[in-house]
Amino acid sequence: MKWVLDTHTHTYVSGHAYSTLMENIQYAKKQGLEILGVTDHGPKMPGGPNIFYFGNLKVIPREVEGITILKGCEANIIDFNGNLDIPLIIQENRLDIIIASLHDVCITPGTLEENTNALLGAMDNKFVDIIGHPGNPSFPIDEELVVRKAKEMDKIIEINNSSFRSRPGCEENCLNIARLCKKYNVRVIMGSDSHFCTEIGVLDKAYSLLQKVDMPDELIMNTHKYKIIEYLKGKGKLKDI
Numbered sequence: 001m002k003w004v005l006d007t008h009t010h011t012y013v014s015g016h017a018y019s020t021l022m023e024n025i026q027y028a029k030k031q032g033l034e035i036l037g038v039t040d041h042g043p044k045m046p047g048g049p050n051i052f053y054f055g056n057l058k059v060i061p062r063e064v065e066g067i068t069i070l071k072g073c074e075a076n077i078i079d080f081n082g083n084l085d086i087p088l089i090i091q092e093n094r095l096d097i098i099i100a101s102l103h104d105v106c107i108t109p110g111t112l113e114e115n116t117n118a119l120l121g122a123m124d125n126k127f128v129d130i131i132g133h134p135g136n137p138s139f140p141i142d143e144e145l146v147v148r149k150a151k152e153m154d155k156i157i158e159i160n161n162s163s164f165r166s167r168p169g170c171e172e173n174c175l176n177i178a179r180l181c182k183k184y185n186v187r188v189i190m191g192s193d194s195h196f197c198t199e200i201g202v203l204d205k206a207y208s209l210l211q212k213v214d215m216p217d218e219l220i221m222n223t224h225k226y227k228i229i230e231y232l233k234g235k236g237k238l239k240d241i
């Protein structure tokens with residue numbers, strides 16, 4: 001399979017990543033991608049960007065070097081109600097794509113019920129598009145409840161390529177989540193979670209996991225650029241495309 005988009009990438013602005021946006025774009029081009037999601041960590045990440053960074057994303061052209069840029073954020077879920085570290089006005093007016101993720105440096109992992117509520121609450125937020133790395137073993141969740149909520153709220157579940165390296169023990173969770181997504185007809189998206197430009201578009205581990213569950217092509221968002229464009233336009237975003 002050929003994938004044409006990577007919606008989860010970081011630049012050095014995230015504080016612990018090492019490439020510029022231009023380097024990421026050039027590598028995306030080299031990888032044959034058509035869409036690059038620029039999703040630096042939200043401001044609560046230690047060393048992360050100030051909120052002004054997200055407010056000013058409009059200076060980045062929609063298309064650079066032939067790559068369509070989705071200007072977004074990997075927002076931090078900061079409480080067990082699923083609130084994010086980005087003001088609503090920025091979520092609504094400045095971001096093309098929002099990944100909501102749990103990170104243990106921004107919120108101390110709670111009980112299974114608390115962690116689950118955090119993700120369910122984040123999905124009640126109409127501006128959230130993707131739940132980032134829900135297979136993270138540091139935050140045990142009720143996977144079935146999360147996937148069913150994604151169906152109900154029309155959210156996308158991420159299969160994160162970096163998890164297999166950086167979140168040990170995630171594989172079993174990711175496999176179960178992928179199986180549930182297939183069962184409930186929930187869309188999935190592979191993200192590299194790149195923190196250095198050479199990781200852009202590297203999705204092989206995520207893809208082999210999707211193959212293990214025989215995920216139908218129509219549920220995989222990376223295979224055609226119009227899948228994500230139509231999804232986001234359907235939510236009132238990307239008015240200029």
Ligand SMILES: [Zn+2]
Pocket residue numbers: 010014016041195
């Ligand atoms: Zn990071």
Ligand SMILES: [Zn+2]
Pocket residue numbers: 074101103132133
């Ligand atoms: Zn993350």
